Amino acid sequence: MTLETVAKNCVRHADRPGAAICMSCRAVICQECTTTWEGICHCAPCLAAKARPRRQAHALLPWIGLVLTCAVLMLLAVEAAVTTGTLIFGS
Amino acid sequence: MSASLRIPVTEVLDEAVDTVRSLFVPWVGILMLGVLPFRLLFVHLVLELLDAGEAAGELASYFRELAWMLVAACLLATLARAVFARACHLGMAARISPGMEAARLGASEAAACIAVGLIALVVVNATWFMVFTLPLVAIALGLGLALAHGTSQPGPVAHAGRIVRAVTSSNTPLLLAIVLGCAVMVGFVTIIMSTSFALWLAGGIFGLDPGAASVVLSPEAPHALMLYASLALMLVEPFWLAAFVSFVRRLRASSSGEDLRAWLLRLSASRAR
Numbered sequence: 001m002t003l004e005t006v007a008k009n010c011v012r013h014a015d016r017p018g019a020a021i022c023m024s025c026r027a028v029i030c031q032e033c034t035t036t037w038e039g040i041c042h043c044a045p046c047l048a049a050k051a052r053p054r055r056q057a058h059a060l061l062p063w064i065g066l067v068l069t070c071a072v073l074m075l076l077a078v079e080a081a082v083t084t085g086t087l088i089f090g091s
Numbered sequence: 092m093s094a095s096l097r098i099p100v101t102e103v104l105d106e107a108v109d110t111v112r113s114l115f116v117p118w119v120g121i122l123m124l125g126v127l128p129f130r131l132l133f134v135h136l137v138l139e140l141l142d143a144g145e146a147a148g149e150l151a152s153y154f155r156e157l158a159w160m161l162v163a164a165c166l167l168a169t170l171a172r173a174v175f176a177r178a179c180h181l182g183m184a185a186r187i188s189p190g191m192e193a194a195r196l197g198a199s200e201a202a203a204c205i206a207v208g209l210i211a212l213v214v215v216n217a218t219w220f221m222v223f224t225l226p227l228v229a230i231a232l233g234l235g236l237a238l239a240h241g242t243s244q245p246g247p248v249a250h251a252g253r254i255v256r257a258v259t260s261s262n263t264p265l266l267l268a269i270v271l272g273c274a275v276m277v278g279f280v281t282i283i284m285s286t287s288f289a290l291w292l293a294g295g296i297f298g299l300d301p302g303a304a305s306v307v308l309s310p311e312a313p314h315a316l317m318l319y320a321s322l323a324l325m326l327v328e329p330f331w332l333a334a335f336v337s338f339v340r341r342l343r344a345s346s347s348g349e350d351l352r353a354w355l356l357r358l359s360a361s362r363a364r
Contacts, residue, residue, distance in 0.1 A: 062246040073209035080216035081158035086147040089140035
């Protein structure tokens with residue numbers, strides 16, 4: 001079976017022409033079965049599988065991590081500017 | 092994604108130039124206004140450190156205040172860059188200027204940009220003018236800002252992963268950094284020569300006395316050199332951002348199935364004939 005014959009129709013709707021390929025399972029899917037998420041084409045089951053663990057994670061955790069990271073980075077930027085600048089330009 | 096992914100630098104730069112031209116009003120102006128305080132403060136901090144010399148250690152609290160102002164200016168500059176990168180994404184997708192939609196940055200998008208901007212500032216402040224870090228910062232920051240578009244995860248770790256994947260997928264970012272580095276050098280030399288020519292023209296042709304101006308603007312003065320370098324960086328900045336956005340769009344097209352969709356359409360058309 002060549003790639004051309006496989007690419008002919010949607011794997012779930014045999015009467016519909018393929019419009020995309022799911023980047024997770026590599027199945028040919030029709031327009032209706034295609035969902036673009038973060039710029040990447042997925043079929044519905046693969047998208048559901050990807051979304052499942054995200055729902056379980058706490059939504060606030062990444063934001064708390066981000067705020068803490070940014071605060072540390074700001075302190076680092078200030079101390080790096082003063083310490084390294086004094087060392088380099090002060091000598 | 093393989094390391095052999097081929098995205099021609101010339102096509103990326105062509106698209107970047109077209110995009111900057113179409114986004115000139117008002118997005119390039121907004122980018123320049125947002126970045127200007129950061130560039131000027133950076134120059135000021137370096138000049139103050141040079142002036143202080145060996146007494147710099149005793150003025151640590153003063154330099155700490157300046158460094159905090161630099162961080163605040165960096166946040167403003169990063170937001171301006173994020174808005175411009177979003178305008179580039181939308182402009183490249185629609186082939187027209189995106190209007191106010193470009194200013195509507197998502198929270199995750201802005202957060203990812205700020206994290207990358209702060210990391211770049213830490214690296215620059217820690218290494219100052221070490222030559223090898225500047226291209227690395229240019230690549231990482233350019234990709235970070237370009238990849239932030241459409242992201243739904245604010246976490247810096249996930250964003251760092253995307254940047255690493257983009258860097259390792261193709262050698263185009265490195266080539267872009269080299270080309271844009273050359274553009275900064277050419278811009279720097281052009282600004283120095285233009286200023287010298289203008290001073291000569293003012294004194295020799297129009298009979299004006301450029302005495303004070305020639306001292307202030309002389310390329311031999313460190314502050315003038317720093318200002319010229321900052322100006323050269325600012326001139327290249329819109330093209331740098333647009334080029335990395337173009338690269339990211341092409342990278343996403345090749346890894347998202349968009350290229351497969353186009354291939355499938357071509358295949359269907361040829362079979363129908």
